[in-house]
Amino acid sequence: MARIKRAQIRKTRTKKLFKRSKGFFGARGTTRRQTHEAVLKAKAYEFRGRKEKKRQYRALWITRISAALMPTDLNYSRFIHGLKLAGVDLNRKQLSEMAIHDPAAFEAVVGTAREALA
Numbered sequence: 001m002a003r004i005k006r007a008q009i010r011k012t013r014t015k016k017l018f019k020r021s022k023g024f025f026g027a028r029g030t031t032r033r034q035t036h037e038a039v040l041k042a043k044a045y046e047f048r049g050r051k052e053k054k055r056q057y058r059a060l061w062i063t064r065i066s067a068a069l070m071p072t073d074l075n076y077s078r079f080i081h082g083l084k085l086a087g088v089d090l091n092r093k094q095l096s097e098m099a100i101h102d103p104a105a106f107e108a109v110v111g112t113a114r115e116a117l118a
Contacts, residue, residue, distance in 0.1 A: 017039060018035060021038055024038055065079070065099055068103075069110065072110050078113075079110065082114060085113075086113060088113070
């Protein structure tokens, strides 16, 4: 029976590991053990970052909508409540884009929310 030699797979895995750690500082990018730990930590941050990005965008959209509502004397929470009562199914991203690029349509939506609240 043939003897199994692991040199090739080890070399392949090491090359893949160092490719992922390109640009890491000091031993974190040059020694195998510290590189492995650094890459694992980077993967954890990467996963967490994808979740945080969604939160940050939602906060940005809410801020933009709130800023667009300032001249109308209607606060954000009352506006969203009015939209729910009126049955308007626009998400915050759409409302934010509308407030920036099409202020007339946004004013119409604000009017709809106001009527529903009254």
